[in-house]
Amino acid sequence: MTDPNIPVSAQPRVVVVGCGFGGLRLAQKLADAPVQVVLLDRNNYHTFQPLLYQVATGALEAESIAHPVREIFAKQRNSTYRLCEVQHLDHQRKALKTSIGEISYDYLVLASGSTTNFFGNASAAKNSMQNKSVPDALALRNLLFRNLEQAVLETDPARRQALLTIVVVGGGPTGVELSGTLGEMRQRVLPRAYPELRVSDLKIILVEAGPVLLGHMSKKSQADAGQYMAGFGVEVRLNTSIKKLEDDKAYYSDTDFIPTANLIWAAGVEGVVVPGLPADAVGHHRINVNAWNQVKGFDNIFAIGDVASLVDKDHPKGYPMLAPVAQQQAEQLAHNLQRLLKHEQPSDFSYFDKGTMAIMGRNKAVADLPKGIHFSGFLGWLTWLFVHVLTLIGFRNKAIALIDWTFSYFGSGQALRLVLRAVPGSDSVEAATTKPK
Amino acid sequence: MTDPNIPVSAQPRVVVVGCGFGGLRLAQKLADAPVQVVLLDRNNYHTFQPLLYQVATGALEAESIAHPVREIFAKQRNSTYRLCEVQHLDHQRKALKTSIGEISYDYLVLASGSTTNFFGNASAAKNSMQNKSVPDALALRNLLFRNLEQAVLETDPARRQALLTIVVVGGGPTGVELSGTLGEMRQRVLPRAYPELRVSDLKIILVEAGPVLLGHMSKKSQADAGQYMAGFGVEVRLNTSIKKLEDDKAYYSDTDFIPTANLIWAAGVEGVVVPGLPADAVGHHRINVNAWNQVKGFDNIFAIGDVASLVDKDHPKGYPMLAPVAQQQAEQLAHNLQRLLKHEQPSDFSYFDKGTMAIMGRNKAVADLPKGIHFSGFLGWLTWLFVHVLTLIGFRNKAIALIDWTFSYFGSGQALRLVLRAVPGSDSVEAATTKPK
Numbered sequence: 001m002t003d004p005n006i007p008v009s010a011q012p013r014v015v016v017v018g019c020g021f022g023g024l025r026l027a028q029k030l031a032d033a034p035v036q037v038v039l040l041d042r043n044n045y046h047t048f049q050p051l052l053y054q055v056a057t058g059a060l061e062a063e064s065i066a067h068p069v070r071e072i073f074a075k076q077r078n079s080t081y082r083l084c085e086v087q088h089l090d091h092q093r094k095a096l097k098t099s100i101g102e103i104s105y106d107y108l109v110l111a112s113g114s115t116t117n118f119f120g121n122a123s124a125a126k127n128s129m130q131n132k133s134v135p136d137a138l139a140l141r142n143l144l145f146r147n148l149e150q151a152v153l154e155t156d157p158a159r160r161q162a163l164l165t166i167v168v169v170g171g172g173p174t175g176v177e178l179s180g181t182l183g184e185m186r187q188r189v190l191p192r193a194y195p196e197l198r199v200s201d202l203k204i205i206l207v208e209a210g211p212v213l214l215g216h217m218s219k220k221s222q223a224d225a226g227q228y229m230a231g232f233g234v235e236v237r238l239n240t241s242i243k244k245l246e247d248d249k250a251y252y253s254d255t256d257f258i259p260t261a262n263l264i265w266a267a268g269v270e271g272v273v274v275p276g277l278p279a280d281a282v283g284h285h286r287i288n289v290n291a292w293n294q295v296k297g298f299d300n301i302f303a304i305g306d307v308a309s310l311v312d313k314d315h316p317k318g319y320p321m322l323a324p325v326a327q328q329q330a331e332q333l334a335h336n337l338q339r340l341l342k343h344e345q346p347s348d349f350s351y352f353d354k355g356t357m358a359i360m361g362r363n364k365a366v367a368d369l370p371k372g373i374h375f376s377g378f379l380g381w382l383t384w385l386f387v388h389v390l391t392l393i394g395f396r397n398k399a400i401a402l403i404d405w406t407f408s409y410f411g412s413g414q415a416l417r418l419v420l421r422a423v424p425g426s427d428s429v430e431a432a433t434t435k436p437k
Numbered sequence: 438m439t440d441p442n443i444p445v446s447a448q449p450r451v452v453v454v455g456c457g458f459g460g461l462r463l464a465q466k467l468a469d470a471p472v473q474v475v476l477l478d479r480n481n482y483h484t485f486q487p488l489l490y491q492v493a494t495g496a497l498e499a500e501s502i503a504h505p506v507r508e509i510f511a512k513q514r515n516s517t518y519r520l521c522e523v524q525h526l527d528h529q530r531k532a533l534k535t536s537i538g539e540i541s542y543d544y545l546v547l548a549s550g551s552t553t554n555f556f557g558n559a560s561a562a563k564n565s566m567q568n569k570s571v572p573d574a575l576a577l578r579n580l581l582f583r584n585l586e587q588a589v590l591e592t593d594p595a596r597r598q599a600l601l602t603i604v605v606v607g608g609g610p611t612g613v614e615l616s617g618t619l620g621e622m623r624q625r626v627l628p629r630a631y632p633e634l635r636v637s638d639l640k641i642i643l644v645e646a647g648p649v650l651l652g653h654m655s656k657k658s659q660a661d662a663g664q665y666m667a668g669f670g671v672e673v674r675l676n677t678s679i680k681k682l683e684d685d686k687a688y689y690s691d692t693d694f695i696p697t698a699n700l701i702w703a704a705g706v707e708g709v710v711v712p713g714l715p716a717d718a719v720g721h722h723r724i725n726v727n728a729w730n731q732v733k734g735f736d737n738i739f740a741i742g743d744v745a746s747l748v749d750k751d752h753p754k755g756y757p758m759l760a761p762v763a764q765q766q767a768e769q770l771a772h773n774l775q776r777l778l779k780h781e782q783p784s785d786f787s788y789f790d791k792g793t794m795a796i797m798g799r800n801k802a803v804a805d806l807p808k809g810i811h812f813s814g815f816l817g818w819l820t821w822l823f824v825h826v827l828t829l830i831g832f833r834n835k836a837i838a839l840i841d842w843t844f845s846y847f848g849s850g851q852a853l854r855l856v857l858r859a860v861p862g863s864d865s866v867e868a869a870t871t872k873p874k
Contacts, residue, residue, distance in 0.1 A: 005589060063498040100590050192511045193505070
């Protein structure tokens with residue numbers, strides 16, 4: 001099938017691959033532009049990735065941090081959405097090969113985001129959990145709470161210890177936020193819901209290859225984060241890498257290991273690059289772009305967000321993989337595409353850094369704002385709350401996240417601990433979803 | 438393993454199989470009784486089954502209608518919960534064989550509920566969807582919204598028609614509520630989110646083997662339900678049974694069929710009877726019990742709710758499979774168990790019928806209350822809302838259901854249409870959840 005039922009349009013077609021923060025913002029900013037926008041994603045929803053760790057730990061339900069793409073674009077008349085997997089780029093024919101047929105473009109914007117980087121660690125790729133998507137987060141929630149149920153039963157001490165040890169690999173924001181939330185959950189949920197376990201039975205270990213946590217943040221934030229971790233009883237092991245994961249053993253040297261049945265890999269991400277680009281347009285799993293986010297060697301192909309590597313004097317390795325970078329590149333590109341259509345000169349990307357944040361629990365967050373301003377504790381937590389509530393899509397999601405967080409703040413912790421795939425072989429999500437085609 | 442890590446107790450042990458409306462209520466009512474309560478369920482949550490159809494149609498998220506068992510019993514000191522599948526009853530040894538080992542009992546209460554009854558229709562059992570559990574509802578949501586996406590692309594007219602035809606089998610409350618909600622969704626969501634489809638493209642057909650809808654309700658309610666269905670454009674086919682389901686064809690005679698890729702089987706349920714009971718204790722997939730809910734031939738085994746068949750002069754085929762019956766039997770049994778422990782005479786079950794309800798959409802519900810009182814329209818809808826909000830477990834769930842319903846009432850319809858298993862072979866719930874053991 002060619003152009004799978006996409007409406008015919010007299011206007012130039014901009015195909016956007018990926019509906020993350022970049023693709024979404026770009027498509028929205030083109031609402032009034034004289035173009036046809038075709039938005040492709042392999043999920044029918046946009047995911048608010050910064051809050052995935054809350055879904056994984058049962059603090060928020062998946063629906064609050066995901067929003068159907070068709071709902072977002074319900075009123076945008078120049079846009080068409082297709083659910084598909086993009087498989088290959090044929091830049092000579094100006095077309096994408098996808099799971100639903102070939103889709104041609106006049107302008108192509110690659111906003112395909114990033115995926116977990118296992119740095120070649122095959123056993124970790126095979127045996128660890130990650131948290132980059134809604135299904136990942138639900139699977140992680142299933143694993144964590146199912147292993148707690150198994151731990152209650154286990155009589156073999158070694159296996160019990162492995163079931164009761166959660167190892168988080170990577171001391172960046174994802175790893176720190178996950179460890180903190182797990183630490184808080186342990187203190188508040190375990191004594192209440194698992195009378196069979198002592199709080200000290202559950203070990204949470206945060207492993208970081210470098211010498212500090214939150215390497216991208218200020219020294220003050222790093223120090224605060226370390227204190228919060230200690231307060232939660234999270235064991236932090238710096239300068240440590242996991243080499244191999246086998247039989248409930250996470251090896252950090254040839255012979256030394258941490259026994260664990262819960263390894264969460266949050267050590268890094270890499271861009272998702274569509275096959276078909278020339279080799280010199282790609283480096284280190286990212287697509288090389290100029291200051292207009294134009295892909296090296298092409299007039300009509302662009303890349304934004306995590307998958308784009310835009311190098312300038314302040315960012316010799318490209319901009320960090322952060323939502324605000326993707327959104328600002330999207331806005332700039334929407335502007336530039338309209339200039340290009342009018343044969344005007346595009347303008348260069350410039351980044352306004354609004355600061356970075358990480359939250360570890362109730363009243364425990366750090367924020368580095370511009371001009372060296374640092375918040376932590378309750379103030380950091382309020383800042384975090386304010387920013388995240390405002391940026392969730394839709395009033396419903398804002399309201400429900402606020403309710404869940406209020407409960408979590410004043411109440412006894414998370415109530416959303418459903419294991420959707422509880423007893424192997426029983427009514428499972430897997431069995432159920434695979435039934436009819 | 439025997440008695441998998443269940444605390445040793447000097448008090449008699451009451452093992453409750455199933456944490457539906459009956460098992461839950463019974464365990465709660467035994468909170469202050471001089472017994473040890475062991476509660477078994479194959480899910481770690483209680484499901485509020487009457488609202489499953491709202492999860493399936495994207496009106497409520499799963500977490501609002503399910504509640505972790507451990508959370509419910511966090512403060513009840515005489516109860517222990519175990520996640521397991523009950524496989525076999527050995528009544529001579531007074532023990533249950535389960536997926537986590539053998540569990541012995543002094544008193545056993547079977548509250549295992551019901552499952553879909555396909556009435557021997559093998560092709561329907563194999564190819565249709567059902568809606569008896571949270572994973573069922575999520576799978577149904579996935580199917581419905583994935584088929585809409587496929588319909589947008591489909592060029593073969595026959596396949597397109599099948600993708601755009603939803604057949605609901607069974608005109609009882611489940612089938613009527615599902616059809617009504619789907620009818621409303623079609624009117625409100627389709628024009629907004631699927632500009633590629635016309636509202637009239639999507640067919641919803643409700644098939645009932647008998648001569649009326651809602652056979653258990655008043656003539657007035659049946660007539661109102663028929664009117665609401667017509668208003669939603671749901672096609673009702675009475676005196677029609679689906680014989681066979683093959684290749685997107687639902688045959689209602691040897692040669693006549695409805696083309697459909699979305700067949701939802703809501704035609705009936707049958708009790709889930711644990712193997713091991715003597716043949717004369719079981720009939721028609723239900724367990725025969727006396728007026729104390731005692732299983733025929735046993736002093737110390739009881740059955741309540743859907744799985745129990747309690748026959749009296751007003752109920753020659755046993756009580757209907759309804760939540761209030763299960764709850765009232767649970768209360769009576771909790772009372773009787775305590776009398777038995779004191780060697781006092783138990784008292785017979787008597788049912789207080791609070792009435793029955795069914796909802797088909799905004800302002801469209803019917804309620805038959807005692808003394809022949811009938812509500813419909815807005816008043817029926819308010820009654821329904823009041824009863825269901827009150828009976829949801831936990832303030833969080835009440836609040837979130839109210840928010841979702843408010844949006845649904847005033848807004849443009851459901852926003853919770855995530856397809857968690859979108860592109861086959863991509864990041865799917867299945868792929869993700871099956872990764873580590």
